[in-house]
Amino acid sequence: MMDGNHTTYREEIGAYLLGALTDDEREGFEQHLEDCPECRAEIEELRPAADALPRSVEQVEPPASLKTSLMEIVEREAREAAAGEGEQTRAAPPARSRPPLRERLPSLRPAFALGALVLGLAVGFGVAQLGGDEGARTVAATVDQERIPQGSGDLRIEGDGEDGAILRVNQMPDLRGREVYQAWVQRDGMVIPQPTFEVGPDGSGAVAVPEDLSDAQAVLVTREQRGGATAPSEQPILSVPL
Amino acid sequence: MAKDIRDLADEEVMQLVQSGNPRAFELLYDRHGGAAFSLAYRMVGNRGAAEDIVQEAFLSIWRSRLRYDQARGSVRTWVLGIVHNRTIDALRRSMVHDRRRETMEGIEERQEAPERTEVEAARREEARNIRDALDTLPEEQRKTIELAYFGGFSHSQIAELLNEPVGTIKGRMRLGLDKMRRQLSEGYAAGGFA
Numbered sequence A: 001m002m003d004g005n006h007t008t009y010r011e012e013i014g015a016y017l018l019g020a021l022t023d024d025e026r027e028g029f030e031q032h033l034e035d036c037p038e039c040r041a042e043i044e045e046l047r048p049a050a051d052a053l054p055r056s057v058e059q060v061e062p063p064a065s066l067k068t069s070l071m072e073i074v075e076r077e078a079r080e081a082a083a084g085e086g087e088q089t090r091a092a093p094p095a096r097s098r099p100p101l102r103e104r105l106p107s108l109r110p111a112f113a114l115g116a117l118v119l120g121l122a123v124g125f126g127v128a129q130l131g132g133d134e135g136a137r138t139v140a141a142t143v144d145q146e147r148i149p150q151g152s153g154d155l156r157i158e159g160d161g162e163d164g165a166i167l168r169v170n171q172m173p174d175l176r177g178r179e180v181y182q183a184w185v186q187r188d189g190m191v192i193p194q195p196t197f198e199v200g201p202d203g204s205g206a207v208a209v210p211e212d213l214s215d216a217q218a219v220l221v222t223r224e225q226r227g228g229a230t231a232p233s234e235q236p237i238l239s240v241p242l
Numbered sequence B: 001m002a003k004d005i006r007d008l009a010d011e012e013v014m015q016l017v018q019s020g021n022p023r024a025f026e027l028l029y030d031r032h033g034g035a036a037f038s039l040a041y042r043m044v045g046n047r048g049a050a051e052d053i054v055q056e057a058f059l060s061i062w063r064s065r066l067r068y069d070q071a072r073g074s075v076r077t078w079v080l081g082i083v084h085n086r087t088i089d090a091l092r093r094s095m096v097h098d099r100r101r102e103t104m105e106g107i108e109e110r111q112e113a114p115e116r117t118e119v120e121a122a123r124r125e126e127a128r129n130i131r132d133a134l135d136t137l138p139e140e141q142r143k144t145i146e147l148a149y150f151g152g153f154s155h156s157q158i159a160e161l162l163n164e165p166v167g168t169i170k171g172r173m174r175l176g177l178d179k180m181r182r183q184l185s186e187g188y189a190a191g192g193f194a
Helices: A006-011 A013-017 A023-034 A037-056 A064-087 B010-018 B022-044 B047-063 B075-092 B097-104 B118-135 B139-149 B155-162 B166-187
Strands: A129-131 A136-140 A152-158 A165-170 A179-187 A190-197 A205-209 A218-225 A238-241
Touching (some): A006 A023, A006 B166, A037 B022, A037 B166, A064 B022, A064 B047, A136 A238, A165 A218, A179 A205, A190 A205, B022 B047, B022 B075, B118 B139, B139 B166
Antiparallel strands (some): A152 A165, A179 A218
16 A cells, blocks of 8 residues: 655655665665555666666776685685585584675685895885775885886775785786785784785786784785795885885 | 586576585676676776775675575676665765776776677677667756766755755656666667667
8 A cells, every 4th residue: 555655755766776865765765665566666667777777887897806806705715615514513603794804815824934034125115094984094005116117006904904904906017827926914023924816917906915914014015936935935026014 | 418607597607606606606707797897987987996896796796695586687787786786885985985086087097898709799789779878868867867876976965966956856867767768668679688
């Protein structure tokens, strides 16, 4: 049965289909829809036009790194789910709507001493706080301009960094499959291996750094053999001082 | 003989995704990731912000894979709807407003996707046809629809921006969509619309 505000709600059909109602307005509208076959019918009639809008957009190539980082997370979660099924009979873990980033990414390998790795990048490197939104900050990376003349990057840290961060790079050379980039976290004279990543044809790439960064000194990047290394084989080409 | 996963229709691929198959998810991304990224990029005008949104949207699909309802429309429409909602959320949180401003000043260049397959060529043709249908609308209706759908503005914000009553804006949205629907159904009655 239609309520007394039917005329008012009917005027909002276009706004509803275009996503132009606020959350509260949408909630009220959807409640009205439950009892109003007339509005439901008109929505179904107009929906093809609204559904066509996203398909009108000119196609833009997404960076290859987007798929790489997405699949790293998905494959890790699939493995965890498969392993979890076997363990469920022993102990059921507490339910979580969304595990923190560090739990969604490949397991960390053991930490190795920094050893002879000299962080010559520190001299002359400035730290720029690029800004951030609610609970997040972005720190600019400094790049060894002699080896990577055009490169740049930044690290997006959620909260206090306990759940890691996302490192993004731009205009980095494509290593053409022989080598990969690898992230590291520097803490208390140690460097802790993080996931490897590649860049797309446009030189952009991204990798999740799952390590707790709350007491880390820097996030670093080196070039390593495919598969990654347990200790850096060169001085960092990119550094994000924390 | 086992069917190659790449030969499966989207709805069949989604069934595999729902069972937690990462290869099916990868195929889903290969088919719709470009369109998803293009939509987010169109709305926020920045590659980095678009990447964040698409990654979150696809992860939400992976993690809530039981929610897809075939009766509700095609997989492509469903995926793009999720990306659209997430982009609107991001825009309304003002997460990306500054980045969008940068792009409007011409700082960033767009990299158009190359046409690789017949399917992609057909989609470009379809995109042109939808833009043509949008262009047939009276200017004020087209502008209102674009501000709402691609700009992420609410009807009251648009009313303020255009200095018009809210009722007028709501009316333009509804009338504009109705006209567009008729244009599309007239133009594609023969060939059908994916």
